[in-house]
Amino acid sequence: MDHLHLQQRFDELRSVLLEWQNEKGYWEGELSSSALGVAVACAALHFYDWEANRQQIVDGMQWLARNANTDGGFGDTANSPSNISTSLLCYAAVTLCRDMFPESAILLKNISGYLESCGIDIRSGNAEKAILNHYGKDFTFSVPILTMCAFCGVLPGKNVENIPQLPFELSLFPRSFYRMLNLNVVSYAIPALVAVGIAIFKHKKKKNFLMKRIRQASIRKAMILLEKMMPESGGFLEAIPLTAFVSLCLIESGFRNSEVVKKGISFLQRTQRTDGGWPIDVDLSIWVSSLAVKALGNNLPSVLDQIQQKTLANHFVSVQNKEIHSFNGTLPGGWGWTNFSGSVPDGDDTPGVILALIKLSESNKTEYSTEIENACDWLCRLQNRDGGLPTFTKGWGKLPFDRSCSDLTGHAVLAVSKAIGYLDGQIPGKKITVYRKLVRNVVRYLNAHQKENGALLPLWFGNQQVAGHTNPVYGTARVITYLNDVIDSGRIPGELKNSISAIIEKGKSYLLSAQNDDGSWGGDRGIPGTMEETSLALAAIISTSEKQRIADGFDWLDRYYKTDGLKASPIGLYFASLWYYEKMYPLTAYMEAVSRALELSVSPE
Numbered sequence: 001m002d003h004l005h006l007q008q009r010f011d012e013l014r015s016v017l018l019e020w021q022n023e024k025g026y027w028e029g030e031l032s033s034s035a036l037g038v039a040v041a042c043a044a045l046h047f048y049d050w051e052a053n054r055q056q057i058v059d060g061m062q063w064l065a066r067n068a069n070t071d072g073g074f075g076d077t078a079n080s081p082s083n084i085s086t087s088l089l090c091y092a093a094v095t096l097c098r099d100m101f102p103e104s105a106i107l108l109k110n111i112s113g114y115l116e117s118c119g120i121d122i123r124s125g126n127a128e129k130a131i132l133n134h135y136g137k138d139f140t141f142s143v144p145i146l147t148m149c150a151f152c153g154v155l156p157g158k159n160v161e162n163i164p165q166l167p168f169e170l171s172l173f174p175r176s177f178y179r180m181l182n183l184n185v186v187s188y189a190i191p192a193l194v195a196v197g198i199a200i201f202k203h204k205k206k207k208n209f210l211m212k213r214i215r216q217a218s219i220r221k222a223m224i225l226l227e228k229m230m231p232e233s234g235g236f237l238e239a240i241p242l243t244a245f246v247s248l249c250l251i252e253s254g255f256r257n258s259e260v261v262k263k264g265i266s267f268l269q270r271t272q273r274t275d276g277g278w279p280i281d282v283d284l285s286i287w288v289s290s291l292a293v294k295a296l297g298n299n300l301p302s303v304l305d306q307i308q309q310k311t312l313a314n315h316f317v318s319v320q321n322k323e324i325h326s327f328n329g330t331l332p333g334g335w336g337w338t339n340f341s342g343s344v345p346d347g348d349d350t351p352g353v354i355l356a357l358i359k360l361s362e363s364n365k366t367e368y369s370t371e372i373e374n375a376c377d378w379l380c381r382l383q384n385r386d387g388g389l390p391t392f393t394k395g396w397g398k399l400p401f402d403r404s405c406s407d408l409t410g411h412a413v414l415a416v417s418k419a420i421g422y423l424d425g426q427i428p429g430k431k432i433t434v435y436r437k438l439v440r441n442v443v444r445y446l447n448a449h450q451k452e453n454g455a456l457l458p459l460w461f462g463n464q465q466v467a468g469h470t471n472p473v474y475g476t477a478r479v480i481t482y483l484n485d486v487i488d489s490g491r492i493p494g495e496l497k498n499s500i501s502a503i504i505e506k507g508k509s510y511l512l513s514a515q516n517d518d519g520s521w522g523g524d525r526g527i528p529g530t531m532e533e534t535s536l537a538l539a540a541i542i543s544t545s546e547k548q549r550i551a552d553g554f555d556w557l558d559r560y561y562k563t564d565g566l567k568a569s570p571i572g573l574y575f576a577s578l579w580y581y582e583k584m585y586p587l588t589a590y591m592e593a594v595s596r597a598l599e600l601s602v603s604p605e
Contacts, residue, residue, distance in 0.1 A: 168197025333378030463523025
């Protein structure tokens with residue numbers, strides 16, 4: 001593609017971007033529907049009132065019947081291979097609702113066949129061992145899965161004896177103690193810890209006398225904690241599976257009439273799609289809106305006029321967290337992934353919005369200085385001792401999804417570096433010194449965590465075909481792009497600039513080695529290419545002298561676009577390895593690659 005064709009492609013993508021923008025001036029995107037979400041939501045609605053919810057349950061069951069894989073099992077998305085977790089939950093839900101729709105018998109037979117091919121015989125009762133072995137020490141997902149299976153009759157007689165007891169009583173300790181306690185769940189799954197823990201306790205026959213007394217006395221206070229954590233929308237984290245697990249466990253524990261259950265069920269009823277499906281989360285509107293701004297780059301003023309930019313910026317500002325957050329106790333200043341009330345401030349959306357606000361207010365650098373300063377302060381408080389940034393809470397490190405990670409850390413250092421220039425002269429010098437300390441510590445972290453081959457691993461994105469389901473191409477591409485922009489900001493001292501440049505060169509070397517022979521990038525070398533991964537890799541290496549390699553990548557994208565359009569791939573990775581795709585990802589990634597090529601006047605030919 002020459003420069004003219006790149007401009008034409010950008011114009012086409014710009015039209016799509018504007019078409020997908022809502023009437024309020026931001027983007028909502030669209031997450032993939034989830035078989036797991038459908039299964040757990042239908043089970044919760046059935047336990048609550050199967051007669052009143054009959055139509056929604058039937059619609060959900062028929063969605064499952066239409067979306068089963070050819071091997072009889074279910075993956076997390078319609079484009080995902082079958083896995084035992086989702087398939088087992090679907091089997092449990094269909095078992096519970098089998099009398100409500102005629103396809104249940106064949107569906108159960110096919111799912112059972114898939115599970116047997118994976119060594120799981122429902123009748124022999126070996127499902128518990130298989131699921132627990134699959135997730136290891138992380139009980140965030142394994143225990144809720146097995147508990148639902150027990151309540152749906154897949155584990156005979158609601159037998160929970162072999163399911164680990166979640167220590168819900170520990171949730172009553174001050175939040176600052178959580179990271180020192182052995183909760184066996186990730187930091188943001190406290191609602192599941194409480195609800196599933198109470199359910200198991202209520203149904204276990206064998207109980208230690210002392211722990212029985214302690215846990216019995218903790219139930220009322222734990223329920224109060226749940227009520228405090230529940231957002232106005234009724235959806236914990238705006239997540240369908242989490243809210244459904246909490247609801248069904250509380251219903252089966254005798255709390256059907258609690259406010260938590262009533263609001264949770266209302267949330268599930270309200271979020272079902274017209275085709276009967278549910279996504280894993282309502283939307284990622286803040287995240288995809290910040291990606292849209294990033295994708296436009298310096299072309300932003302030619303696409304969004306001043307009024308549109310102001311509208312979008314004001315939307316971001318309106319949903320910035322302005323008080324101590326009820327879910328995880330973090331101080332004001334951060335942003336979560338959506339504008340709905342169940343969103344929780346995190347270490348990826350916050351830098352994304354900082355960068356978007358800076359871009360949207362280039363003509364008036366004082367307009368959002370307070371919001372950007374508060375957000376940078378929030379990121380500084382989030383930074384771990386190792387120099388990296390986690391997602392939600394500082395100091396948690398026992399389970400993978402609570403640890404520092406390279407992609408969030410790289411995003412934060414770019415946001416803070418840009419903010420230093422934006423806020424210079426508006427805030428005290430001592431504050432700038434604090435921000436520069438964050439930058440130094442980030443470089444230390446990235447140096448320590450870059451692999452020998454130059455790769456940097458992400459947290460919230462993976463590739464289903466890569467060993468370990470990680471995605472070194474995504475992680476490396478994002479971090480290298482962030483660091484390129486850090487260097488371009490001109491706010492980095494010489495010694496740090498040298499360290500950052502070394503990380504960039506190693507990362508680019510890895511990305512070039514990971515390019516497939518057809519010009520594309522997948523999650524790693526030899527993995528089939530996707531629009532998302534190829535586009536992000538190109539954005540990272542666009543400034544190199546490897547013109548032919550860049551041309552090969554753009555040619556592959558051109559062929560893919562002409563045959564498959566903006567088809568999304570399941571690279572999003574929810575906690576506990578739950579996959580999803582988002583329709584905005586291929587659009588924003590492709591636009592970013594094209595924008596950067598145009599900005600550098602790079603003709604990839």
